[in-house]
Amino acid sequence: MGLCVLLCVLLSAVSPLRGDSSCSAPSRPVCYKPSRRADEDFTCQWTTEGDMTGFSYTLYLRNETNGIFQNFNASKELSYILTFESVSLDIQLQVWVSAHRGHSSCSSASTSLRLDQAVKYPAPHVKKKTRGNELLSLECQKPGDNMGAYYEIRYRKTGDVSRAWSYKNSTTEDYKPDLFQVSVLREAAYEVQVRRRAKEVRHAQWSDWSAPIYMPLKLDKPPVVKWDVELRKNKTARTLKLSWEPPSAGASVGGVMYHLSYVTWPCDTQPSTLTISNTEHSIPITLSAAQVTIYATNSAGLSPSQTIAVPPVPHLTVCPPESTTFLKRNLSKMESDKKLRRLCWEWYRLGDGQTRDRPAEVKSATLRTATNITEIAVMEDYVRYYYFVHLRASPKRNPHTLYSCPVYKTESTPKVKPGNLTVVNVSYSWLEVCWQPIPVPELRGFLTHYQLCLSGDCENVPENQTCKTFQHLTPATEYNISVAGATSQGLGPPATETIWTSEDPTTQTGTLKKWIVTIACLVCLCLLAACPLVCIRLRNKLPAVPKPVIASVKYSPNTQEVHPPKEEVHVVTLECVQKTPETLRVKLEEGCRLLREGGDAGEEEEEEEEEEEEEEEGMGTDEEQDEMTIETNECNIPLNPNYKCQTLRIPEVTVTTEGTLREIECEVTSPVYKNGLFFDVKVEPCENMGTSL
Template identity: 35%
Template sequence: MIIFLLYLMETFQHLSSLNGYVIFLLLATISTGSACEAPSSPLCFRQDEDKNVYICEWDFNTNETEVTFDLYFNDSSEIAYNDKIGDIKENHIELGDERLIVASRVDMWVKARAGKSICTSPIWSGTLEHTVKYEPPQNINVSWLRNDLSLSWESKYPSLAEVWFRKDHTESWEKRLMNTTNKAPIQILLVVNLLKNTAYQVQIRQRSIQAANPLWSDWSPVVTVPAEFEQPPLVRSTTTLLNGTRQVNLTWERMPQAAAVTGVTYIVDVTQSSLGCPCNTVGRTGKKKSHNTKLNRYTVYVSYSAANITVTARNAAGLSPPAVVHVPAASAPDLKTCDETMLDKKLKNDVCLEFYELQDADLIPERVWCLTSKNKTSKTKEIKHNMKDYTRYLYFEHKSEGGKPQTRKMCLYYKKEGVPSKEPQNFMTVSDTHDSADLTWKQISYEHLRGFLTHYKLCTVKINSQSKPPECINISASATKHHLKNLTPATKYNVTLAGVTQTGEGPVAMESFTTLREKPFNVWISFGLLLGFFLFSIFCTVVLKRIKSKVFPPVPKPVMPDFSLRPPESEEMWERKEEVHEVTLHRLIPDQKPVSEATVLKGEWDDEAGRQVEKDGCCSGESDDERSSVASGDDTLRKADLKGLEQVETELAMLIYRNGLVFDVKSESL
């Protein structure tokens, strides 16, 4: 078989046509008895128009572990079988242009040796220097321009790009073919008419528009494009004063899911003043202090001077608008003028000075100077030259303690101090009584103070007594009103008010007022009020006693008659001195015949008297005839009474009241 192949090679060595060469390959393939799958045709290309290195690659599927490849190439005008590169372990190889035929048309094929099998690929024909295949786009940057999506990646030359995109994993891919814009070494592609509040998936491939035989690059990795941030983070802050520093706790709401699909990083920047004073980064002059976090909260520390804190959200598509939190300078109500400063002293590396030019009461800086150990020499003279006389500055001394800025000193500073240039404004007096008056005014504006205001001087004088000196008092510098007392009724006064600094007294504001006349009926009103109070007290006392008697009635006391124990002259006289009061007997059954009250009482009394007489004998001195006559008369009455009582079928209750005592006598029959 080998002899036959050599014979065929010698036979076709003078054939220059491609048909003969194809017949030879066909015979060679049949002669090997290959059982493997043939590799794909080799592709040799440059990745850049300026490169002279070619990459040749092909595809081959096999289960064999040891596979080698032979790359054959020759000029299409003649067959040269000795132009090959053998024993290639991978399915690709990099070759310099000196080892290849690049300027003319060339035929190329690959033989794969997998075990005992030999497979030959189809032939590729073309000119290598015209074949360019770019690398797939890498490190793709995305950003939104309204509803247009901008894609960019590194590449030297403009290209034709094919973009596939979709909204989510369920929708199908959409394809767009467009040319890139070259801004060397960056290629920019603009995909228009998308929804910026929607997340997309994108993949790109490209090919040269300059080469005669361009090849499509491989696809880039799928890039997820988040939605654009339309609003800045909604930031809330709380400030806590600590020992010389302030702790600022920041919290914000999370961004929408479409914008946070690839993750969100929040950038927190701290600038100690509106002009970027480097005091917030002592030792790192001129650099902004930034912090990155993936949480929706962060804590920063600032000094007592004004600070701006910005929070910006960042995702793969770009940055959100910044949310700015302004932390004003700490307001101290008892600020004093500086006794001394470090303006003329040497500063340490961790010390920083700040001078704020102040124009209002809220301590908002209009102009700021910062001094550190690095710029003190060059800026000290500039600060002294630019500082104005009679202008108030807020002076800070900061020091870094454990990475946190601390304010060691805070006071008011004047390069040169003077008296106020204006009097207190809107000075008014109101007198609504005969002996007092109220004064009100507005504080002198800070631009007219020209010094540290120590107090106000208030003077009053009677107009009709000019010979007397005015009475003057000092009022707090923070006061805006005052109450005058102990004035004379129906008297006209002149009042003056002036602001006083450490240099002296400023212009005077003057007002006049007249107290009211004292009205005589005021005394009667006072007396009437006193009398009304007295009557009201009496009324309340009576009402309270009545209420007490209703709630707590008095307990009755038993009647104890006053009598003397003396022997009576006679028993008869003793009995006769007993007093019997009239007693009413109540009938229990109203339809019965009434019984004479006097009869019952008299019968009972006479019966008692008769028994007493019989017991005592003839002590009374009456005759027997008289006694018998009385007795017979009594018996007749008694019988009649008893007969009447027998007709009463119900019980009678008889009450006898004697000498203050009440007796209840119940009898079944009388």
């Protein structure tokens, strides 16, 4: 009987039996251990196709040396774990799996292997990944045997699943970290997967691929944070609203997380931390200063951090009396409450009255020890501090500010005087004076008022006022002005100024007119006295009338430029016109009439032309002068000495008592060259008619 069962098993190993068409043969079983250690158990796995509901599986092992069988019932699972004590490790085995349900059964093909040489590492776990400019650095967790392995890395750019993978192989050493690097483009994000296989093993198998590792771009910049603070209705706490922009798409591959660090309770020694994935968050804060730090992380690393400093509410300049009463009243109510309530005292030194110049100090105090800030804090004398009293009913509730106020441990008088005391406007009956406030470090106490004095009359000015107007003053009067700051301990040094008021405009107008008249008279006298001096000086400065100077030039024949003479010959015909006494008398009368009309024009000629004309007339003969005298007497008109140059150019007619008609008839006019350019007329007797030109 046993022989028959063995024969059936052998036949099923050679060729799978299918009792029913619904039975689908499983795949070849794969058996392996997760490391190279000898005490590791083995896992055998197989797969099926089709609907195998209700089938049970049996795993068979046959020793190829002695033919001994081993079977293991896997029930309805698709895997089975073989303990290393239950199997032979150093011999060759035939392994297959059989599926059966009722009378239906089928078997897979067999696999030959040695179990001690069958190793399949689990999928690698990347425990560290960093990205440089063009390199991806990966570090995987070593397998259980801490031995080296063969690694295969595949990677591709994100955003396109159809893109082909790029591969790189790497080998690690025993007992050393499994590190490797991949060269990538700087401006691209990548998807990376890793698998490995044992070294020096005959039946080593590749592990499964690791989960996708996304390598985004490096976060080079801190988050750009926008924030806003809202005061709550009770005015004892605030809400800080934060928002920031996400990084670029390449840097957001694989997701981005944001890490916030802040302090809501000032007395906490450690800040609260929060990690979120959204880009908005609200934080409850007190009325004092707050600070929030935020940075982003992705698969490539951390971004630089961004710190948001939220200033406190505006500081009070003085501590209101009702605030102290309010604090005492609330403390008395809390003391009657049985629940534990804690207070947080926070204080810091003010450098300029509004900003702190040193880090804030905090101290927790229970209601039993809470009395006064000056008893709790260590403070300097004459230095202004600012403190807050924060309250938190329970750790789960948000804190709020109960009280805030400026404080001095010890006060004194101001150290310096008010600055820049100036009279900005002044008139005959009023003036306005202004000054600069005393700096807070020099006050050495709370400023209560300013004492302003005008020539001995003093009055107090509120501490927030730095200008004052005085009216009903006396015109043209000297006034002494002084101002000093005052604290609860007394007055500080005063600042002084002396000023004169102007004169009354009604009395000033008459005096001004008198001065104007006096000055005008003096100016006129000065001008009259200066005129003769100016005239004499101008006459002395005018140049003398120049006289013509004829320079004597020595004649030098060698320096003369001689041109060859040129001669022109003109043919001139002279006609002798016989003149009758009637003709001469008519012409003489016409000439006298024309001379009488043009006599007035000749009087306006210049003296130089008269002198030239006299010289020309002097060159004539005595007979011509006598004839001119006779003609003038006959016309009975005053003749212009330059009458011969008139445009009419009347021929000269000389009538003498000694002349005869023959002489008159025989007078001829002869052309004579003058200056080589034009003719002049000369009257000659008839016997000279043969004269050539």
